[in-house]
Amino acid sequence: xxxxITIADIAQEANVSTATxxxxxxxxxxxxxxxxxxxxxxxxxxxxxxxxIAQSLTKKKTHTIGVIVLDINNLxxxxxxxxxxxxxxxxxxxxxxxNTDFEEERELHFTKAFIRRNTDGILISPVAENSEGIRLLNxxxxxxxxxxxxxxxxxxxxxxxDNIAGAYxxxxxxxxxxxxxxxxxxxxxxxxxxxxxxxxxxxxxxNNIAYSDKxxxxxxxxxxxxLRLTKDLLSSKQxxxxxxxxxxxxxxxxxxxxxxxxxxxxxxxxxxxxxxLSITKNLKIPLTTINQPKFEQGKLAxxxxxxxxxxxxxxGYSSHLIMKPELVIRDSxxxx
Amino acid sequence: xxxxITIADIAQEANVSTATxxxxxxxxxxxxxxxxxxxxxxxxxxxxxxxxIAQSLTKKKTHTIGVIVLDINNLxxxxxxxxxxxxxxxxxxxxxxxNTDFEEERELHFTKAFIRRNTDGILISPVAENSEGIRLLNxxxxxxxxxxxxxxxxxxxxxxxDNIAGAYxxxxxxxxxxxxxxxxxxxxxxxxxxxxxxxxxxxxxxNNIAYSDKxxxxxxxxxxxxLRLTKDLLSSKQxxxxxxxxxxxxxxxxxxxxxxxxxxxxxxxxxxxxxxLSITKNLKIPLTTINQPKFEQGKLAxxxxxxxxxxxxxxGYSSHLIMKPELVIRDSxxxx
DNA sequence: TTGTACGCGTTATCAA
DNA sequence: TTGATAACGCGTACAA
Numbered sequence: 280x281x282x283x284i285t286i287a288d289i290a291q292e293a294n295v296s297t298a299t300x301x302x303x304x305x306x307x308x309x310x311x312x313x314x315x316x317x318x319x320x321x322x323x324x325x326x327x328x329x330x331x332i333a334q335s336l337t338k339k340k341t342h343t344i345g346v347i348v349l350d351i352n353n354l355x356x357x358x359x360x361x362x363x364x365x366x367x368x369x370x371x372x373x374x375x376x377x378n379t380d381f382e383e384e385r386e387l388h389f390t391k392a393f394i395r396r397n398t399d400g401i402l403i404s405p406v407a408e409n410s411e412g413i414r415l416l417n418x419x420x421x422x423x424x425x426x427x428x429x430x431x432x433x434x435x436x437x438x439x440x441d442n443i444a445g446a447y448x449x450x451x452x453x454x455x456x457x458x459x460x461x462x463x464x465x466x467x468x469x470x471x472x473x474x475x476x477x478x479x480x481x482x483x484x485x486n487n488i489a490y491s492d493k494x495x496x497x498x499x500x501x502x503x504x505x506l507r508l509t510k511d512l513l514s515s516k517q518x519x520x521x522x523x524x525x526x527x528x529x530x531x532x533x534x535x536x537x538x539x540x541x542x543x544x545x546x547x548x549x550x551x552x553x554x555x556l557s558i559t560k561n562l563k564i565p566l567t568t569i570n571q572p573k574f575e576q577g578k579l580a581x582x583x584x585x586x587x588x589x590x591x592x593x594x595g596y597s598s599h600l601i602m603k604p605e606l607v608i609r610d611s612x613x614x615x
Numbered sequence: 616x617x618x619x620i621t622i623a624d625i626a627q628e629a630n631v632s633t634a635t636x637x638x639x640x641x642x643x644x645x646x647x648x649x650x651x652x653x654x655x656x657x658x659x660x661x662x663x664x665x666x667x668i669a670q671s672l673t674k675k676k677t678h679t680i681g682v683i684v685l686d687i688n689n690l691x692x693x694x695x696x697x698x699x700x701x702x703x704x705x706x707x708x709x710x711x712x713x714n715t716d717f718e719e720e721r722e723l724h725f726t727k728a729f730i731r732r733n734t735d736g737i738l739i740s741p742v743a744e745n746s747e748g749i750r751l752l753n754x755x756x757x758x759x760x761x762x763x764x765x766x767x768x769x770x771x772x773x774x775x776x777d778n779i780a781g782a783y784x785x786x787x788x789x790x791x792x793x794x795x796x797x798x799x800x801x802x803x804x805x806x807x808x809x810x811x812x813x814x815x816x817x818x819x820x821x822n823n824i825a826y827s828d829k830x831x832x833x834x835x836x837x838x839x840x841x842l843r844l845t846k847d848l849l850s851s852k853q854x855x856x857x858x859x860x861x862x863x864x865x866x867x868x869x870x871x872x873x874x875x876x877x878x879x880x881x882x883x884x885x886x887x888x889x890x891x892l893s894i895t896k897n898l899k900i901p902l903t904t905i906n907q908p909k910f911e912q913g914k915l916a917x918x919x920x921x922x923x924x925x926x927x928x929x930x931g932y933s934s935h936l937i938m939k940p941e942l943v944i945r946d947s948x949x950x951x
Numbered sequence: 952t953t954g955t956a957c958g959c960g961t962t963a964t965c966a967a
Numbered sequence: 968t969t970g971a972t973a974a975c976g977c978g979t980a981c982a983a
Contacts, residue, residue, distance in 0.1 A: 283960090285959090285960055285961085286960065286961065287960075287961095295969075295970085296969065296970045296971070297960085297961080297962095297970090297971095298962085298963090298969070298970060298971080298972095299968085299969060299970075301961070301962060301963090302968095302969085304961095305962085308968085308969095309968070310968070310969085311968060311969085314968085314969085326751060326754060326755065328727055328730045328731050328755075329731055329960090329961080330731065330733065330959095330960055330961070331728075331731040331732050331733070331961095332668055332671050332672050332677070332732065332733050332959090332960075332961090333672055333959070333960030333961040333962090333975090334960080334961055334962075335668050335961090335975090336668050336669055336672060336959090336960080336961070336962090336974095336975045336976065336977095337960090337961055337962045337963075337974075337975050338961085338962070338975090339975080341668070343732075351693065351696065351697065351700070352690075352693045352694070352697055354690070357687065357688045357690075357693060358688070360687065361687065361688050364687070364714055373711065373713070373725075373728050373732075374711070374712060374713070375709065375710070375711055375712070376710060376711075376712040377709070377710070378700055389709075391664055392667075392709050394664045395664045395665055395666065395667040396667050396668065396679075396709075397666065397667070397668050415662060418662060419662065502893065502894070502897070531894060531897050534897055535896065535897050557838065558838070558867060558894060560871065561838070561867050561870055561871050561898055561899055562897055562898060562899060563897055563898060563899050563900070563901070564899070565899070619976090621975090621976055621977085622976065622977065622978095623976080623977095631953075631954085632953065632954045632955075633954090633955095633976090633977080633978095634953070634954060634955080634978085634979080635952085635953060635954075637977065637978060637979085638952095638953085638978095640977095641978080644952085644953095645952070646952070646953085647952060647953085650952085650953085665976090665977080666975095666976055666977070667977095668975090668976080668977090669959090669975070669976035669977040669978090670976080670977055670978075671959095671977095672958090672959045672960065672961090672975090672976080672977070672978095673958075673959050673976090673977055673978045673979080674959090674977085674978070675959080
C-alpha cells in the first residue's frame, strides 16, 4: 500500500510539531517566518497535499455538495448543472454528481451515499415529491434544495417552473392556429410531466375541445423515447395535426420520426416542445417551444443552498420559487 | 451544530459495544441473532447512516472516483460521462465530476482537490499532455486514466481517437467532392484540435492543395464559438466552398451563422463536423461528421481504472488505446 | 460471541 | 511563537 505523506512526516523533517505544520497550512495563527519557510520547503519537496478526509472529520465540514438529477444526458440538466457549478466554484465548493435515471431506488441510494459522505448540502431533482430521499433529508435536517419539483411542505425549499402554465401556453398556441387534434407525448410519470398534461387538458377544456387519451402517448424522456412514441402515434391511425412533446429532447425524436415517415414539419404536422434547449433553434426545423430558465434555476438553487449551509441556524423562511415559462415561436407550427 | 448520531450512540442504546455495532453493519463477523436484531432496530429507529469520512480514514478507501473533463456541457463529454457512470455504478463507486473549461489552472485545482479527498482513482481529460495535473498524479502514483489525449509516456494510460486520421477523412471527403477552398474552424489549442488541424493539412497536401492560414479561424469549442467564428469567416471576404469544424458543437453554430447570412447548406456551403453527437442527425441539415465512440471510451476508461484501483500492484503494462474514427455521410455536403 | 483500546490524519485546546 | 494531547467516528487486533 502506498504510504501517504502526512502532516507528521512533514513535522518530523522540519523539526517542528504537527500543530505547527497545521498552522502553516491553515494560515490562521502567526508562525515565525523562519519556521514557516522551513515547513513550506518540506511541503513543496514532497508535493504534500492535506488529507481532507481527516480534516473533515474534525472540522465537520466537507466543502462538498451533492447534486442528484434525473438524467445527466438531458441538455436541460446540463444547463442547470452549469449554473450550479458556477456558484460552487465561487464558494470553493466541490460537486458530487449523481444520476437517477428516474429510478426512486437509485435516488435513495445516492441520497444515502451523500449523507454518509457528509456533503454539506444537497441539490435534488426528485422522482416524486414524497420520495424516500426527500423524507430522509428532511428528517436528518441536512441542508437541501429541491430542483424541478413543487413540494407540498412549507419547510422544504424548491425552485421549479410553472408547468401547467407552460403547457397551457403551448397547447393554447396550437389551438389558436386552428389545431384541434393535438397529440401529447407524455414524459415519465413524474410531477413535472403530469402537470404538463394538466396544462394541456386545461387549454383543451377552455377551448371546448374534448380530451381524448387516445392522443396521449407515453412514457419517456429523451430523443429515442420521442422517436419511439411518435412512431407509435403515426402508426396508430389516430387523426391529428399537431404534436405537443413534454420536452425538447422528445420533440427532437418526434421530428426524426416524422421525417422518416415522409411527412414534413410544419406542412403536415405542427410540433411544439418544452425547455427551449439552445440547440432547438438549429434543428432541422427550428422548434417552437416553451422556455424555462435553466442556468438560472441551477444558480438560484445553488446560491440558496450556500446560504442554508452557512447560516447553521435555519433561515426562518423557506423559498418556494416558481419560474414563469414563456412561449418561443419558431418555425415548427403552421396555421391551419 | 447538528449532533450526528454515531456508532457510539447506537451502541449505548442497544447495550452493546461499538465494536459490535460495527460488526452488525459490516456483516463480516458473526453476531448473535438477538443482539443483531436489537442493534438493527436502533439503527432503523434513528435512520442511522455510517460516516464514510471516518470509515475512509481507517480503511484508506473512499469508493470514489474523480472525473475531470474540459466541458461538461459539450454533449461529447455527456456521453463519455454516461459510460463512466454506468461502470462506476456496477462497481458501487461514486463519481465526483469537475469541469475545467479548458483552463489548466482549474485542472490543477481539481486534481489537487481529488487527491486531498483521497479519491481512489481519477479520470482526466487534460488540457495538455504535460499538464501539471498529470505530472502530479503520476508522481503521487494515484491510479488514473487519461481521456481524450495521447500521452508520450509509456507509463501513463490513455484512450483517445485518432484525430489526425479523422480530420483527414473529413477533409479528404470534401476534396473528393471537388472542394478546394475549405475553411477550418479551429477548436481551442489543445492536442486534440491541433491534431485535427494536422489531419486537415495532411489531406490538403496529399491532394496538392496549398494550405492557407487565412482559411483557419479559431479558437473555440461550443456552438456560440462556432457561430462567432463563422461570422468572422463570412465577413472576411475569403473565398471558400466548404467548412470543416473541429467539432460538432461548433458545426451547429456554423450552421446558424450560415443560415443567418442567407446562405444555404449544402447548396452554397458544405459543412462537416467531428464527434457524431446523436443530435446531429436531427439538425436543420443532417450533419456529415466524423464518428468516434464516446460512451465506449468512457466505459473503457472507467473499467481500466477499476482494475488499476483494485490490483494495488501496478499491472505491468499500460493501455494506450486509439479508437478509429469513421466518416458518417449525411446531407450537409454537396458535390461541386 | 463480545468488549477494550489503539490507530487513521487532522484540528483545537491548553500550557509552556 | 510553539508543543503536547485530546478529540473527530470508525475499524480491528487482541483479550476475555
